[in-house]
Amino acid sequence: MNHGRVPTSEPINWANLLVTALQELPSHFERNELAYLSLTAKVESPVRDGLAWYLHRTLVEERGLPLYVARQGMESGRNQYDLAVYEHSEPTGIHPKLTRSGRRDPSPKFQVEFRFGYGLEFAGPTVSARRVEGFDLGVQKLQGKYFDTEMSDPTTLSVFVVVVVHPLAEVPQHLKKVLRYSQRLTSGAQYRGGVHEVRRIANQNLPEFLNERYGGHVEVVHLERIGEVLGIPVGHDYFLVVGPTKAPPFRIH
Numbered sequence: 628m629n630h631g632r633v634p635t636s637e638p639i640n641w642a643n644l645l646v647t648a649l650q651e652l653p654s655h656f657e658r659n660e661l662a663y664l665s666l667t668a669k670v671e672s673p674v675r676d677g678l679a680w681y682l683h684r685t686l687v688e689e690r691g692l693p694l695y696v697a698r699q700g701m702e703s704g705r706n707q708y709d710l711a712v713y714e715h716s717e718p719t720g721i722h723p724k725l726t727r728s729g730r731r732d733p734s735p736k737f738q739v740e741f742r743f744g745y746g747l748e749f750a751g752p753t754v755s756a757r758r759v760e761g762f763d764l765g766v767q768k769l770q771g772k773y774f775d776t777e778m779s780d781p782t783t784l785s786v787f788v789v790v791v792v793h794p795l796a797e798v799p800q801h802l803k804k805v806l807r808y809s810q811r812l813t814s815g816a817q818y819r820g821g822v823h824e825v826r827r828i829a830n831q832n833l834p835e836f837l838n839e840r841y842g843g844h845v846e847v848v849h850l851e852r853i854g855e856v857l858g859i860p861v862g863h864d865y866f867l868v869v870g871p872t873k874a875p876p877f878r879i880h
Contacts, residue, residue: 662854
C-alpha cells in the first residue's frame, strides 16, 4: 500500500490518507504529550481530535477541497460517528440523505469509529467481553445498525480503528494512583515475558480476532515509541478494519 499523500488531481484514497495521518500523529502534539494522555485517559479522543485536524488542514486548508471534517458525524440523534468527512453538494449545504425515519441527514464520504485498549488486554487467549461489546457497538454504528435507523451508505468508506497503548516499562507501584488504568498496565505482564513480549503477542492476536469477527481488510500501523512520561516509554499500535463486512451480534443499549 502506498501511504503517501494523494495529489489534488487524483481521487482521495481514504485508507492511505488515514494511515499517513496516524504515522504522523505524534508530531502534532507537544513532546511526550501523546504518551502522557495515553497513560492517564482514554486516548481515542485525543487521537480522533488530532486526526480530524490533520484531515481538515490537509484537505480543506491546503488543498481547498469542498469538504467538511467533523469530529463527530452530523447524523441525527445519538448515532454520531467519531470522525466523518462530508462533501459539499453546493455552496449552501451538504448533500442530504433520506433515512428510514424520514429525516434528511448528510451522508459522509468517509467515517471512522475509534476504540482503545492496552496491549496486555489482547495478549491472552481471549478478548474480554467488555472490550468485545465496545468493539461491536463501534462497528454497528459504522454499518448503520445502531438504534432504529439505516444510516449507512454503500458509497461511504468505513474504518474501525483500535488504538492499542503499550507501556514499554513496568509501571512502578507509586504511580498506580496517577495512571487511570494502572491495573491493566501492570497486572500479569511479568508472567508473559515482559512488556515487549506482551506487545508481540497482542500484535499477533488482534488482527486475527478483528478479521474473524468483522471481516474487511486489517491494516496495522506500528509506532514503536511515541514519547515517554514519568520514566515510562510508550508505544502505539493502530489496527484498522477497512470496510468491515461482518455484522456483529446486535445488542439493545
